[in-house]
Amino acid sequence: MELQKYILKTCKDSKIASSVISYADTNQKNQALKNIIKIFDKEADFLISENQRDLIVSKKKGLSDALIDRLKVDKNTIKSMIQSIKEIIDLPDPIGSIDGMKYLPSGIKLGKMTTPLGVVGIIYESRPNVTSDASSLCIKSGNAVLLRGGSEAIHSNKAILFCIQEGLKQADLDQNIVQLITTTNRDAVGEMLKMSKYIDIIIPRGGKGLIQRINRNSTIPVIKHLDGICHLYVDDNYDKQMALKIADNAKTRRYGVCNALETLLVHQNIATDFLPDIYKIYKAKNVQMRGCKQTLSMLDIKKATNEDWVTEYLAAIISIKIVKNIDEAIWHINKYGSHHTDSIITNSYQKSNDFLRKVDSSSVMVNASTAFADGFEYGLGAEIGISTDKLHVRGPVGLKGLTCQKYIVLGEGQIRS
Amino acid sequence: MELQKYILKTCKDSKIASSVISYADTNQKNQALKNIIKIFDKEADFLISENQRDLIVSKKKGLSDALIDRLKVDKNTIKSMIQSIKEIIDLPDPIGSIDGMKYLPSGIKLGKMTTPLGVVGIIYESRPNVTSDASSLCIKSGNAVLLRGGSEAIHSNKAILFCIQEGLKQADLDQNIVQLITTTNRDAVGEMLKMSKYIDIIIPRGGKGLIQRINRNSTIPVIKHLDGICHLYVDDNYDKQMALKIADNAKTRRYGVCNALETLLVHQNIATDFLPDIYKIYKAKNVQMRGCKQTLSMLDIKKATNEDWVTEYLAAIISIKIVKNIDEAIWHINKYGSHHTDSIITNSYQKSNDFLRKVDSSSVMVNASTAFADGFEYGLGAEIGISTDKLHVRGPVGLKGLTCQKYIVLGEGQIRS
Numbered sequence: 001m002e003l004q005k006y007i008l009k010t011c012k013d014s015k016i017a018s019s020v021i022s023y024a025d026t027n028q029k030n031q032a033l034k035n036i037i038k039i040f041d042k043e044a045d046f047l048i049s050e051n052q053r054d055l056i057v058s059k060k061k062g063l064s065d066a067l068i069d070r071l072k073v074d075k076n077t078i079k080s081m082i083q084s085i086k087e088i089i090d091l092p093d094p095i096g097s098i099d100g101m102k103y104l105p106s107g108i109k110l111g112k113m114t115t116p117l118g119v120v121g122i123i124y125e126s127r128p129n130v131t132s133d134a135s136s137l138c139i140k141s142g143n144a145v146l147l148r149g150g151s152e153a154i155h156s157n158k159a160i161l162f163c164i165q166e167g168l169k170q171a172d173l174d175q176n177i178v179q180l181i182t183t184t185n186r187d188a189v190g191e192m193l194k195m196s197k198y199i200d201i202i203i204p205r206g207g208k209g210l211i212q213r214i215n216r217n218s219t220i221p222v223i224k225h226l227d228g229i230c231h232l233y234v235d236d237n238y239d240k241q242m243a244l245k246i247a248d249n250a251k252t253r254r255y256g257v258c259n260a261l262e263t264l265l266v267h268q269n270i271a272t273d274f275l276p277d278i279y280k281i282y283k284a285k286n287v288q289m290r291g292c293k294q295t296l297s298m299l300d301i302k303k304a305t306n307e308d309w310v311t312e313y314l315a316a317i318i319s320i321k322i323v324k325n326i327d328e329a330i331w332h333i334n335k336y337g338s339h340h341t342d343s344i345i346t347n348s349y350q351k352s353n354d355f356l357r358k359v360d361s362s363s364v365m366v367n368a369s370t371a372f373a374d375g376f377e378y379g380l381g382a383e384i385g386i387s388t389d390k391l392h393v394r395g396p397v398g399l400k401g402l403t404c405q406k407y408i409v410l411g412e413g414q415i416r417s
Numbered sequence: 418m419e420l421q422k423y424i425l426k427t428c429k430d431s432k433i434a435s436s437v438i439s440y441a442d443t444n445q446k447n448q449a450l451k452n453i454i455k456i457f458d459k460e461a462d463f464l465i466s467e468n469q470r471d472l473i474v475s476k477k478k479g480l481s482d483a484l485i486d487r488l489k490v491d492k493n494t495i496k497s498m499i500q501s502i503k504e505i506i507d508l509p510d511p512i513g514s515i516d517g518m519k520y521l522p523s524g525i526k527l528g529k530m531t532t533p534l535g536v537v538g539i540i541y542e543s544r545p546n547v548t549s550d551a552s553s554l555c556i557k558s559g560n561a562v563l564l565r566g567g568s569e570a571i572h573s574n575k576a577i578l579f580c581i582q583e584g585l586k587q588a589d590l591d592q593n594i595v596q597l598i599t600t601t602n603r604d605a606v607g608e609m610l611k612m613s614k615y616i617d618i619i620i621p622r623g624g625k626g627l628i629q630r631i632n633r634n635s636t637i638p639v640i641k642h643l644d645g646i647c648h649l650y651v652d653d654n655y656d657k658q659m660a661l662k663i664a665d666n667a668k669t670r671r672y673g674v675c676n677a678l679e680t681l682l683v684h685q686n687i688a689t690d691f692l693p694d695i696y697k698i699y700k701a702k703n704v705q706m707r708g709c710k711q712t713l714s715m716l717d718i719k720k721a722t723n724e725d726w727v728t729e730y731l732a733a734i735i736s737i738k739i740v741k742n743i744d745e746a747i748w749h750i751n752k753y754g755s756h757h758t759d760s761i762i763t764n765s766y767q768k769s770n771d772f773l774r775k776v777d778s779s780s781v782m783v784n785a786s787t788a789f790a791d792g793f794e795y796g797l798g799a800e801i802g803i804s805t806d807k808l809h810v811r812g813p814v815g816l817k818g819l820t821c822q823k824y825i826v827l828g829e830g831q832i833r834s
């Protein structure tokens with residue numbers, strides 16, 4: 001009951017604060033962000049020492065090195081948090097722009113004005129920089145934000161929050177524009193997901209388990225992606241060197257990212273030409289290959305099971321399948337993929353068009369590496385997540401994904417007959 | 418178990434059919450729609466006689482005259498169904514258009530292509546014309562549609578479905594692009610709402626109870642509006658004749674529609690000037706008025722309770738409140754309204770801007786009647802519903818609301834460093 005009251009009050013405060021930030025003009029929002037940069041800079045030692053407290057507890061608990069690494073805040077982390085905010089300051093204010101204003105037959109003038117969503121809920125694990133990045137994006141887009149970080153990062157998150165709220169205060173803005181749920185009660189997320197009256201959208205950041213759990217229990221719309229099972233289809237009408245270079249880059253640039261390649265689809269006509277060469281490249285980088293039956297007759301690799309086609313390895317593993325033609329490739333991608341990012345290598349005008357039209361993914365590419373599917377590469381500035389859902393926003397989500405539009409009507413006394 | 422199997426199979430068939438319609442070109446989609454017009458025309462007697470069967474049962478069951486009226490299909494209904502389809506044929510194809518194509522620093526070219534959503538689920542009551550309107554909008558926007566109409570209209574809906582599927586067949590398109598769930602089992606809707614793997618969006622059409630039930634139980638995103646509690650705020654800097662004309666039109670044009678006025682907010686400075694005249698107009702039309710305490714000192718009307726500010730009357734009733742200034746008006750609208758449509762009467766440039774920016778509704782108007790909030794008036798063509806949600810689509814929903822976008826990347830062999 002205490003927990004419910006606490007969450008309800010926090011949500012109500014966020015809702016009230018959301019009006020304040022939604023009415024703020026560009027200068028005021030940028031001023032708050034500039035203040036935060038100054039305070040991060042001034043309070044660097046405090047941020048690092050608070051983070052130390054989290055690190056000590058986490059090491060005692062025996063958390064993995066990877067997790068500890070993600071949790072760590074040092075001078076470089078703070079520098080990159082500041083760099084992110086600088087970039088967000090430089091982005092144009094997304095709020096209040098009016099699109100498509102036109103006169104209608106009745107004489108009224110109709111357009112669409114961009115507005116904030118209201119209150120954005122972010123549920124995330126480990127990385128304390130999310131506290132700063134997500135808050136800055138929400139401030140710039142006129143939204144209040146309600147943060148729920150992992151318990152392992154509680155002191156770090158509280159310290160970062162202190163700086164952000166101080167920055168808001170110095171810009172004469174309500175500190176509740178950015179709030180953090182600090183209770184150690186593990187039911188807090190469950191309560192938060194019931195607050196559809198106060199929270200407009202939930203963005204989970206973390207492992208697949210966390211995101212699935214949130215999606216299943218939320219009464220609030222969720223912007224998310226669960227998997228990044230990305231494909232590269234190498235067509236028979238192709239530039240071999242380009243195909244090798246892109247298949248290499250998309251798989252081996254970084255293994256743990258959602259836009260990394262997981263399945264390579266190869267046209268049967270060029271399989272004997274292409275596969276031995278990509279095999280050498282992957283072999284040299286210790287990438288484990290798993291092939292369909294036909295592939296096995298050409299390469300000395302492990303057999304792929306049906307499970308492989310639906311697995312995001314996030315590791316130095318790739319599955320390989322030989323397909324009859326582009327239709328089978330598209331069918332495979334739409335059936336087994338995760339609608340994240342898929343690319344074709346082809347010299348054919350017709351096939352490039354076909355692939356672009358028929359592949360049902362948030363990013364569809366021709367002759368480019370899937371690694372480009374990223375808010376920064378797409379010119380969106382900072383990224384609050386990637387959506388593989390179709391509604392509201394699809395693909396990398398930047399400032400614009402945190403806004404919506406309303407119709408505005410300018411009349412001169414018109415009534416409807 | 419039988420029901421589950423039936424719904425699952427139907428959903429799977431819709432998913433398969435959604436590829437077919439999403440790949441269809443504009444001519445093929447328009448041809449299907451033209452065929453349907455011809456078949457409606459040819460089968461008019463069949464449609465009317467099947468509808469008679471529904472009418473007989475409904476009369477026996479003692480359904481209200483209003484419901485029976487909405488259920489009825491006659492020559493005029495068929496004519497207006499045909500007229501709707503003609504308008505949809507004339508609308509541009511929303512699918513495949515590419516926006517904002519540009520070169521990025523890496524050399525890749527990035528744009529956004531419009532695509533269908535996939536499978537649209539429509540759950541509706543009574544009106545058999547929804548079967549035709551919704552199907553036509555989905556066909557044109559490249560979506561498959563799964564319909565669940567009310568049991569009272571089952572024969573009418575089946576007859577209309579027969580014509581639509583025949584029209585699809587004659588255009589060499591999969592008949593499953595439009596399907597109707599025909600079982601009399603009342604759990605069918607519940608099963609349908611679990612099929613988030615196959616259905617991309619649910620659009621409920623009907624009473625508030627139906628929509629609330631669907632929204633609560635759906636694992637699939639819902640496009641909806643529950644209430645249309647629309648406000649008109651009459652500012653003190655105003656054109657009295659305009660205010661009277663619009664307050665009259667917005668309330669009395671039609672009482673049962675969602676964009677009708679429910680609450681009139683009046684600036685205290687002009688209350689004695691304005692209220693007696695609008696009182697006369699409403700009185701003459703038998704509109705029952707309910708006023709705040711201050712209003713009661715000027716007009717001989719019923720007292721409004723707190724309940725009145727959150728009630729959509731859908732009837733010849735209006736609530737009236739005197740406010741101190743525009744800030745109180747905006748506060749009242751955002752607190753008690755339903756975020757549907759709200760309008761201000763003012764001559765002030767500053768106040769018009771303030772109202773447009775701060776009122777958090779799907780349509781915000783200056784010096785115009787709320788009655789204009791409508792897909793047809795907004796130039797969207799036919800309307801599949803109105804959304805008061807903020808995500809994906811807000812306001813009247815036409816063809817464009819049934820689409821989404823995907824990023825497309827055109828490269829020349831680029832890899833990411």
